[in-house]
Amino acid sequence: MRSIYYLLSRFYVLILFVLLEIFALSLIFKSHKYQEVRLLNASNTFTGTVLGYINGSITFIHLGTTNKALVEENTLLKKMILYQDKYPVDTTLPKRSALYRFDYIPAKIVNNTISRSINYITLNKGSKDGIQKGLGVVSSNGVVGIITNVSENFSLAMSVISVKSLISVRHKNTSALGNLRWNGDDAFTLQVDGFSKTLPIKKNDTIVTAGFSSIFPPDILVAIVKNLKADESTSFYDVNVRLTNNINRLSYVYIVKNDKKKELDSLQIQVNNE
């Protein structure tokens, strides 16, 4: 008993240090798993509100760019309406929108980083607005990330600029499938793997979402090919791409909600189990 007391009195700082460190490391391990709950995050009401105030001033600086993006998007939408009037859509064919029912919920970015290895974006819409874990986030001209945490009023999205992020994409001209990843180096250069060397892929080609998962609608703009190199050891290209949207400067985004996500996911689980 005396020796235990002696040990405690001598090493209490070390023991406490080990305990605290185990606590902190367990938090990290939990948050390192993809789409796992982060305990210390900025999606709770207090930090969300504080960061919201800070972001108010940053949004003001980017007001010009935001306005421009909105005008461009408006023009595009107007053109689409015009187009539909002139050339009515053939009703005998099933419309794509019938297969994929997507609902867009607008949200404002409260906090945003690009300098970490795993970057998170805090959004001002939460479970109150029907946001759930696993929904996709897009901007008017590109993919932004996937929701990983939801509180009542705020949600947290893992940005595509994250080493743990993985999004299935498609080469627009050849329809070849690939995966969009980030190697953690330059935040403005992402990588796509899975494009076969036999394909005619060139610089400045467009990469869009594959639309196989229930997260993102198909054919949403993702990136432009920056440069590519044939990997000598495999039959694939090493492709570097540049995102079409500047995640760093975004102020407003859309959260994509798929009405049929549950149905699709359960079907896929069924198939996997068989």
Next chain:
Amino acid sequence: MNNKFLLSNIIRFVLLIALQVLLLNELPLNRAYLMIYPLIILLLPVFTPRLAVLFIAFFTGMIIDVFSNGGGLHTAALTAVGYLRSYILDTFQPRSGWDKLDVPNISQQGLTWFFYYSLIFFSIHHWLYFFLEVFSFTNFFATIFKTMISLFGSLLLMWILTLFFMRNSRE
């Protein structure tokens, strides 16, 4: 004297956390992530009880984590340097040993001393942070590069700040 110590430490605590959360976390830097908050622990008086240093480090890390989506990274890195601080101070102690009212800052210990002390302190913190962040040795050189740039940036910012707020020791 004690009250003055306490007050200046609390003010420094608040200001540095504000600087980290409001400004440095928002910087749109591509490869670097500047961290200034270890300065809070670095500048605590030499004879702050080790247990107190450990707890201050732990809670400071928690606050930074909550505000920057750290998920425990800042807490782990800062608690570790908080624990190691007394050993760093022991290796760097003056020939006559530490005095009761000593503070490990530029005005008391001099420029060269502070340079090495802060270099060791920030290095441990930054290496821990960035390697815990990726928690693998994939993209090893990218991580090293990122750590070096961030460390250099943080140190430079920290030295400029401390020089700016340095009190003349003759006063």
